[in-house]
Amino acid sequence: xxxxxxxxxxxxxxxxxxxxxxxxxxxxxxxxxxxxxxxxxxxxxxxxxxxxxxxxxxxxxxxxxxxxxxxxxxxxxxxxxxxxxxxxxxxxxxxxxxxxxxxxxxxxxxxxxxxxxxxxxxxxxxxxxxxxxxxxxxxxxxxxxxxxxxxxxxxxxxxxxxxxxxxxxxxxxxxxxxxxxxxxxxxxxxxxxxxxxxxxxxxxxxxxxxxxxxxxxxxxxxxxxxxxxxxxxxxxxxxxxxxxxxxxxxxxxxxxxxxxxxxxxxxxxxxxxxxxxxxxxxxxxxxxxxxxxxxxxxxxxxxxxxxxxxxxxxxxxxxxxxxxxxxxxxxxxxxxxxxxxxxxxxxxxxxxxxxxxxxxxxxxxxxxxxxxxxxxxxxxxxxxxxxxxxxxxxxxxxxxxxxxxxxxxxxxxxxxxxxxxxxxxxxxxxxxxxxxxxxxxxxxxxxxxxxxxxxxxxxxxxxxxxxxxxxxxxxxxxxxxxxxxxxxxxxxxxxxxxxxxxxxxxxxxxxxxxxxxxxxxxxxxxxxxxxxxxxxxxxxxxxxxxxxxxxxxxxxxxxxxxxxxxxxxxxxxxxxxxxxxxxxxxxxxxxxxxxxxxxxxxxxxxxxxxxxxxxxxxxxxxxxxxxxxxxxxxxxxxxxxxxxxxxxxxxxxxxxxxxxxxxxxxxxxxxxxxx
Ligand code: ZN
Numbered sequence: 001x002x003x004x005x006x007x008x009x010x011x012x013x014x015x016x017x018x019x020x021x022x023x024x025x026x027x028x029x030x031x032x033x034x035x036x037x038x039x040x041x042x043x044x045x046x047x048x049x050x051x052x053x054x055x056x057x058x059x060x061x062x063x064x065x066x067x068x069x070x071x072x073x074x075x076x077x078x079x080x081x082x083x084x085x086x087x088x089x090x091x092x093x094x095x096x097x098x099x100x101x102x103x104x105x106x107x108x109x110x111x112x113x114x115x116x117x118x119x120x121x122x123x124x125x126x127x128x129x130x131x132x133x134x135x136x137x138x139x140x141x142x143x144x145x146x147x148x149x150x151x152x153x154x155x156x157x158x159x160x161x162x163x164x165x166x167x168x169x170x171x172x173x174x175x176x177x178x179x180x181x182x183x184x185x186x187x188x189x190x191x192x193x194x195x196x197x198x199x200x201x202x203x204x205x206x207x208x209x210x211x212x213x214x215x216x217x218x219x220x221x222x223x224x225x226x227x228x229x230x231x232x233x234x235x236x237x238x239x240x241x242x243x244x245x246x247x248x249x250x251x252x253x254x255x256x257x258x259x260x261x262x263x264x265x266x267x268x269x270x271x272x273x274x275x276x277x278x279x280x281x282x283x284x285x286x287x288x289x290x291x292x293x294x295x296x297x298x299x300x301x302x303x304x305x306x307x308x309x310x311x312x313x314x315x316x317x318x319x320x321x322x323x324x325x326x327x328x329x330x331x332x333x334x335x336x337x338x339x340x341x342x343x344x345x346x347x348x349x350x351x352x353x354x355x356x357x358x359x360x361x362x363x364x365x366x367x368x369x370x371x372x373x374x375x376x377x378x379x380x381x382x383x384x385x386x387x388x389x390x391x392x393x394x395x396x397x398x399x400x401x402x403x404x405x406x407x408x409x410x411x412x413x414x415x416x417x418x419x420x421x422x423x424x425x426x427x428x429x430x431x432x433x434x435x436x437x438x439x440x441x442x443x444x445x446x447x448x449x450x451x452x453x454x455x456x457x458x459x460x461x462x463x464x465x466x467x468x469x470x471x472x473x474x475x476x477x478x479x480x481x482x483x484x485x486x487x488x489x490x491x492x493x494x495x496x497x498x499x500x501x502x503x504x505x506x507x508x509x510x511x512x513x514x515x516x517x518x519x520x521x522x523x524x525x526x527x528x529x530x531x532x533x534x535x536x537x538x539x540x541x542x543x544x545x546x547x548x549x550x551x552x553x554x555x556x557x558x559x560x561x562x563x564x565x566x567x568x569x570x571x572x573x574x575x576x577x578x579x580x581x582x583x584x585x586x587x588x589x590x591x592x593x594x595x596x597x598x599x600x601x602x603x604x605x606x607x608x609x610x611x612x613x614x615x616x617x618x619x620x621x622x623x624x625x626x627x628x629x630x631x632x633x634x635x636x637x638x639x640x641x642x643x644x645x646x647x648x649x650x651x652x653x654x655x656x657x658x659x660x661x662x663x664x665x666x667x668x669x670x671x672x673x674x675x
Contacts, residue, residue, distance in 0.1 A: 024048045025657070032418045034636055034661050037113050039527070041630040042383065042661045045414040047375055047638060050655060053330065057304055058653040060264045061328060061375055062642050064306045067257035068326035068378035071308070072119075072668055073675035074247045075324045075379045078315065079120035079179060081195045082169045084675060085154075087115055089166060091669055092150040093142045094662075107133035108142070116665040117383055117634050121170065122179035122193060124384050125527060125536050125632060129177050129193070136171045180317050182474050182535050184606060188317035196321040199231035205318060208236050215468065219396050221286035224320035226310045241310060242284030247324075249674040254308065255281050264650075266302040273299050277308065293392040294401050300368055304330045305404075307391065312380060314537060319476050325379035327389070329372040332409050339369035339407065339451050341500050349456050349491055354583035359594035361399070361462050369405040369455035376637050383634035383661075387412050390454035390484075395469045398459060405454035407447060415633060416443055423627045428523050430562070430569040434514050441503075441511035448502060449488045449512050456491070457484030461590050471596030475605045479593055482541035486586035489516060489545075493579040510575050517559055517578075518570040520546025525617045526624040526631040533610045544609030549581045551608075567623065568616055636664045 024046055034042040053061065076083040090112040097105055111132050118124035132139070140163055143151070153162060168175055176193035183191075189202040197205055209223050227238035228246060239246045243255060258278050265271035276292035279285075299305070306329065310322035342349075346364040353360065377385045390405040392398065425435045461483070463469060472479050491497065492509040503509065520542040527539065534540050553559045558577035562569050572578055592600045624631065641654040659667070 024051065027413070027417060030417075030657075032414050036630055037110055039630050040114075040117055040632050040634055041418065042634050042636060043414045043418050044636055044638075044657055045374065045410050046657070047373055047655060048410060049332070049373060050330075050375065050653075053303070055650065055652065056264050057266065057330070059642070059650040060261055060266065060304055061330065062640055062650075062653050063257050063261035063264070064304070064308070064328040065376040065640055067254050067261065067308055068306070068328050068376050069668060069672045070250055070253040070257065070674070071324045071326055071379045072250075072382075072672050074241070074250050075119045077247070077675060078195050078323050079118070079122060080169075080176070080193045081198075082166050083115075083120035085162065086121055086166050086170060087112075087669070088152045089143060089146075089162065090115060091666060092146045092152070093139075095666065096146050096150055097142060098145070104134040104138040104142075108139070113662070116661075117632075119380070119382075120179070125539075126529070126532070127179035127181075127535055128529070128532070129173070129179075131173070132170055136167060139170070140167065178535075180315055180535070182317065183533075184602065188474060192317045194315050194317070195228065196316045197229045200229050200236060202318070204231075204236055205229055209320065213468075215466075219290070219400075220469075221290060222320075222322075222394055223286075224318075225286060225289070225313070225322050226284055227321065229321075240284035241324075243282045245284055247675065251281050253674055258308070266304060267299075269295070269299040270302040270304075281309070290394060290397060293394060293397050297368075297392060297397065297401050297404050300404075303333075304328070305372070305406075307381075307389065311391065312393070314477055315380075317474060319470060319473065323380040325381045326376070327374055327378070327381050327385075327408075328376045329374045329406070329408070332371040332373050335371035335409055336369075338448075338502065339371055339405075339455060341502060342448075342451055343367045343369040343405075343455055345496075345500060346456055346459065348496070349487075350460055352491075352494075352496075353460060353487065353586070353590075354490065355461060355587045355590040356594075358464070359461050359590050361460065364459060365400065365402045367402055367405065367455055367459045369407075369451060371409045371451075372406045373410045374408050376640075377635055378637075383636065384632060385411055385635060387415070388450040388454040390458040395463060399462065403459050405451070405459070407450045407454065409447075411635070412443075412447060412450075414635070418633070422629050424523075424629060427623055427627055428518055428569070429514070430571050437507070438511045438515050441508040442515060444503070445492060445508055445512035446515070448497075449485075449492060449516075452488035452491060453484045457487035460487050461594060463596070464594050467594065467596040472593070472598055472601045475598070475601040477537035478540040478544065478605050478609060479589060479601050481538050482544055483586070483589045483593055485516075485541060485545060486582055486589060489513065489582050490579065490586055493575065493582075510572070513575055513578055514570070514572055516542070517546050517549070517572065521550060521561060521570050522568055522616065522620055523624075525612060525620045526629075528612055528617055530614050530617045530621070532612070534612060540605060540609035544605060545582075545585060547608040548585050548604070549578065552581045552584065553578070566619075568619060634661075636661055 030046050032043050034044055073084060076087060094112055111130060114130050115121055121130050143163060179193050181188050181191040187202045189197045189200060189205050213223055226241045230239050241247045243251050255278050258274055262271050262274040265274055273295040276295050280288045280292050308326040311325050313319045313322045315323045346367040350361050350364045388407045390403055425438055429435050492512050497503040498506055524539055524542060534543055550559055556577050558574045558581060559572050562571045636659055639656040639659050643651045645651055
């Protein structure tokens with residue numbers, strides 16, 4: 001952090017006053033907090049060192065940020081087929097209502113803010129439908145008062161027809177209640193509101209893909225990744241996302257900006273990757289997508305990098321269809337030295353992993369890891385975002401060509417800075433010793449955990465020959481995330497970390513162990529509405545790990561839960577024993593993954609990762625409420641303004657951090673909406 005400050009200060013002197021260079025505000029002067037509502041705190045993030053990029057890099061960065069923002073509507077539609085109409089209608093009321101002081105209006109404003117956070121009417125994390133706290137009659141009247149041209153009605157749709165379309169989904173609590181249903185023994189496709197299937201049952205969808213999947217292909221495409229499965233006249237077919245296909249209007253604009261980006265690419269490897277992505281957007285051909293993914297994973301010398309397209313499949317109950325997302329970023333060269341040490345030793349970690357030899361990779365290929373600075377978050381990475389990403393997801397590409405893994409440093413910085421002094425550890429950690437431990441080492445060990453989860457964890461192990469990568473179905477994401485977490489946890493406690501200079505001493509890892517178990521067993525429950533189960537894959541995996549190890553510790557008491565003044569706390573009595581249990585679970589989960597053991601995956605996830613103790617759940621939420629901490633964070637992006645000369649030559653990029661939350665979403669809806 002200090003390093004950034006010094007570099008920034010030095011850079012200023014290089015410019016004359018008249019040129020007004022970009023200047024990243026310091027941590028101290030930066031205002032991270034934007035606003036809070038419901039269970040959300042909205043933050044800003046800095047983009048340190050953007051001023052260090054060359055003019056060409058800034059131009060490239062700008063085009064990629066535009067390509068990123070153009071996909072926003074796609075995600076809304078993927079998250080539910082009524083989302084776009086609902087968002088537009090709410091925004092029209094929000095901006096034109098005469099009375100903005102009524103309780104109903106305020107409730108509508110809150111609902112709209114939640115819709116923006118979640119890119120639709122289902123909670124971004126739990127997948128539960130939001131409850132509107134304004135009445136249906138208020139809503140209907142408000143819609144009728146909006147000037148018709150503001151409603152963006154489709155074709156010759158009437159206002160009444162619009163209302164008939166969207167009021168049941170907003171107000172009927174029993175109609176399509178879940179974005180992605182994971183409940184065992186239900187038709188996950190029919191009961192999920194996600195818009196990846198239409199008129200198709202789970203059995204029909206599974207049969208469709210079973211039929212077209214070539215199980216002898218050692219380099220299988222990612223079946224179903226970029227399409228909606230629909231039934232037309234009784235026939236099931238894929239509606240492909242591509243220029244000229246589904247979502248064409250958005251993808252055309254994405255392509256327009258990618259074409260500009262390709263022209264100013266940093267080098268030929270990057271240019272080839274961008275051009276292949278353009279081709280994929282135009283053809284929708286999944287073989288082309290794999291070629292793109294390989295070109296992208298091999299582009300390691302560029303400083304600027306990006307994700308743009310249909311990427312993660314968490315939103316599909318069958319785990320095949322990908323939601324649209326984008327992150328544009330550049331490498332943090334100083335901090336990347338940390339991850340380079342990790343990736344350079346990937347083979348050592350693989351060889352020393354406590355798993356059965358037959359599931360081990362003989363040779364770990366091309367695991368590259370870097371620390372990045374995000375310049376824009378978009379699609380499924382906005383406004384809530386991951387802090388680490390590892391791609392591509394295709395198993396065979398990862399095995400043959402490696403993967404790229406990133407930790408997003410400036411987002412972590414925003415989280416850390418915004419959390420300072422919020423009283424969390426004092427409330428939830430057992431004693432001063434744990435508080436001091438986490439305070440001293442917590443930022444470092446949690447960053448390392450992210451690095452290792454992404455770079456080593458996801459890249460480790462192998463499937464036995466002939467095992468279907470989708471064999472674990474709805475449990476696949478949880479098992480995979482659990483595997484990556486366990487790998488990171490296990491090795492954080494290894495002396496090798498100190499040897500490599502990644503950790504200062506053999507105490508440091510305890511900070512991550514303690515906070516991980518406190519989170520997995522207790523504090524993450526703040527995100528669960530009492531009475532509900534855990535649905536989200538990462539939350540499931542964290543509880544699964546913590547619960548399984550807690551049960552294993554029954555006799556040796558490596559970790560336990562203690563009650564003091566009617567409040568629950570996690571106490572770790574023996575960190576080395578705890579690590580042994582982590583290793584045992586890693587071996588078990590690797591076996592399940594490698595052999596595609598669906599029954600064992602189901603057993604593990606359902607028994608340890610899903611159910612919640614309602615009383616403890618309520619207690620945790622009360623304690624959070626007392627502290628006034630919102631359990632989720634979302635972000636606003638900076639605004640980028642390019643400066644061109646009279647002939648259209650790119651000169652510089654201005655960055656502005658002052659935009660508000662509602663302001664930003666309304667601007668995006670105005671300038672980046674084509675569906
Ligand atoms: Zn992961």
